[in-house]
Amino acid sequence: QHSAKSPDAPFFITVSADWNEIVAPAHRRLILVSLALVLVALFGSWLAWRTAGRAIVLPAARILAVTRQLEQGQLDVRVALDTLEPGGEFFLMAENFNRMADALQRRENDLLVELDHTRRTQMALKNAQQVQAESLADLRETQRKLIDAQQIGRIGHWEFDVVRQKLTWSDQTCVLFGLEPGSFDGLHVTLQNLIHPYDRDAYMQQRDQA
Numbered sequence: 244q245h246s247a248k249s250p251d252a253p254f255f256i257t258v259s260a261d262w263n264e265i266v267a268p269a270h271r272r273l274i275l276v277s278l279a280l281v282l283v284a285l286f287g288s289w290l291a292w293r294t295a296g297r298a299i300v301l302p303a304a305r306i307l308a309v310t311r312q313l314e315q316g317q318l319d320v321r322v323a324l325d326t327l328e329p330g331g332e333f334f335l336m337a338e339n340f341n342r343m344a345d346a347l348q349r350r351e352n353d354l355l356v357e358l359d360h361t362r363r364t365q366m367a368l369k370n371a372q373q374v375q376a377e378s379l380a381d382l383r384e385t386q387r388k389l390i391d392a393q394q395i396g397r398i399g400h401w402e403f404d405v406v407r408q409k410l411t412w413s414d415q416t417c418v419l420f421g422l423e424p425g426s427f428d429g430l431h432v433t434l435q436n437l438i439h440p441y442d443r444d445a446y447m448q449q450r451d452q453a
Contacts, residue, residue: 302326302327302333302337303333305322305323305326305337306322306333306336306337306340309321309322309340310340313344313347318344318347318348318351319348320344321341321344322337322340322341324337324338324341390413390414390415393413393415394415397415397419398415398419399412399413399414399415399416399417399418399419400413400415400416401413401416408431409429409430410427410429410430410431410434411429412427412429420437421437422437435447
């Protein structure tokens with residue numbers, strides 16, 4: 244439609260269109276791009292989880308499992324180093340953990356050796372004490388029989404210490420001389436006084452000759 248009467252005059256055309264039809268293609272492209280970005284983000288998250296699971300979660304889980312076994316007393320367990328990245332943080336952590344486990348196991352072995360040695364020593368000491376007790380019992384029985392024999396036969400025995408010049412009498416010897424058992428002081432003077440005056444000279448001569 245002409246806006247002027249002259250044929251050379253400019254003219255304008257008015258066109259009407261639906262706004263939704265104009266923006267619909269751009270809107271669809273935006274939705275597709277958003278969906279693509281979401282898919283890429285999901286795939287990246289899944290890939291990161293897989294990578295982190297292999298690099299962090301799984302090694303940490305292995306070390307934690309071995310730690311729990313060690314706490315339960317299984318000192319022979321170790322972290323497998325061939326499943327870890329050499330030189331990585333978890334590799335170094337596993338190496339230190341294995342060294343600690345080695346030290347604990349060596350200490351336990353040393354304690355077991357010491358415990359076995361202590362048990363053997365206690366057993367040997369117990370056996371020695373038993374043998375000593377039996378020997379002491381035998382000695383006391385022998386002494387009892389000797390005392391009984393001396394009392395029955397009215398005999399005694401004595402010992403003379405040359406260095407100390409002292410006599411030791413048995414209980415029966417003391418009784419034969421009219422003394423209480425164990426009351427003799429071991430001196431020659433005391434013995435001489437116990438001998439009958441008529442026998443003292445003969446005793447002194449025999450003693451000097453001996």
